Amino acid sequence: MSVLISVAELNARLFAEPGPGFRVARTVVLDVRWALGDPHGRDHYLAGHIPGAVFADMNTELAGHGRPEDGRHPLPSEDEFAATVRRWGINTGDTVVVYDDAGAAAAARAWWLLGYAGFKDVHLLDGGLAAWRAASLPLATGEQRTEQGDAVVHFGAKATIDADQAADWSGILLDARAGERFRGEIEPIDPRPGHIPGAVSAPTSENLAADASFLPAAQLRARFAGLGIEPGSDVAVYCGSGVTAAHQIAALEIAGFSAALYPGSFSAWANQPERPVATGASGIAASGGSGGNDDRVDG
Template identity: 75%
Template sequence: MTVLISVAELQQRLPAGARTVLLDVRWVLGDPHGRRHYLAGHIPGAVFVDLGTELAGHGEPRDGRHPLPAEADFQASVRRWGINAGDTVVAYDDAGATAAARAWWLLGHAGIDHVYLLDGGLAAWRAAHLALAQGEEQAETGDAVVHFGARATVDTDGAADWTGILLDARAGERYRGETEPVDPRAGHIPGAVSAPTAQNLAADATFLPAAELRARFAALGVAEGGEVAVYCGSGVTAAHQIAALEIAGFTAALYPGSWSAWSNRPERPVATGAGGDRVEP
């Protein structure tokens, strides 16, 4: 499955008039000013996607910080972005696709085909010395219909009972329980394997080649035909891990609630340390 599109490939599509919907998903944990960054400069034609309100729903703390949106709400967002049936969609951000991957995953989960991540994101666009646009862009309302279920998910019980490889996409220090800046408990799901999302990327914020990603995941225990699930802090960067796995030729399920849901459930045990050698009830 093709996941990525390069700046050069995107440049070829746009002047040709091929239907291409550009989504600017500017979001980083701790930076609430994504729209401001978008208004200051974005790829011409891109519409802004608000991760907190359009790529996530609202629930109790036990549901996690970014639960999946309701299907009807997501369809309204997809149409606001101007997506029609059959369109090619390209999502990007300015953080190595760590936020844009949430849009990529959700659109795929909703049955929208032909969705890509711009490899290298806005940094690659700038590096090619291409123009940026300022201000808000409005798209004509689209007609796409969404139906959730095209991508696999697991809930908290499923994560607890997972018998395959469970990858933790957060930074290593959060996995080990050395620090926890956001969620109520530090550590990881017992049995999970540390696989920081940042290690999917090269220095220029492009994804590593497929062969390197495949070797990376194989070293973590991922095998052809094996069952893999991924979580992170709140189900955002875990989507980036799933994109990297797909580039490498593997498929994986997402635990949308992720650590923010698990750590808000006192009945769930927590492991700390490099290998989960200490488990606390």
């Protein structure tokens, strides 16, 4: 199943008039506008969204609650997420399309989480809301009303790792944050700067073209090959709190690779003082202490 769907394909799904005897599969659209430091995602949605789209809240619907050592955006429980997807109006067999206005950096969390929950027909809108606007397609305002869905959720359909596995990862561990955060030059929110020792810097911004659409599959394959990834490689990904790492996994899947997610990511790692951190381009490990992906999105 393709990771991406184009604006033209989504528009056809939402507004096509099928001929006699032809049925277009039902499509649910989720608006996942969220960025670190901008608590007004719902307001942006209400002011203008793709017609029929339902707002998905990062902090209350796409993440659970936990201790600092669990990270800023721990996964919701299976029961919590099941209630959420039904509230969004998703039924068994529906196609789901997710988008944001930040190059899919936030929308990818919903894409990954739905895949992790067992949904097979889930797509990222390539180029997001900007591409929809560029095509001069209509926007709707206000809240989208939904009827309760009947979708079933079973976690585990995508691979994850925990902190112990990240510490001992024998394959390639990608850090999806901006390079300056990886190197420890800045750290705007986590208690210690740096990265997990042994990780490779791979900012999610390098997955995108200038118009915020994903690079073609061949270019993404070349990018990841340059990071040492080849068919059969064991790959895991983390970011700041498990949000933009999902964007990296989407790019890897477009390129033909699979990867596991470390959901707690560096926000969990950095809040466990016994875990060492490394700084610099290649990494100098240190333990204890306190302390281009667009950092407006929690990477």
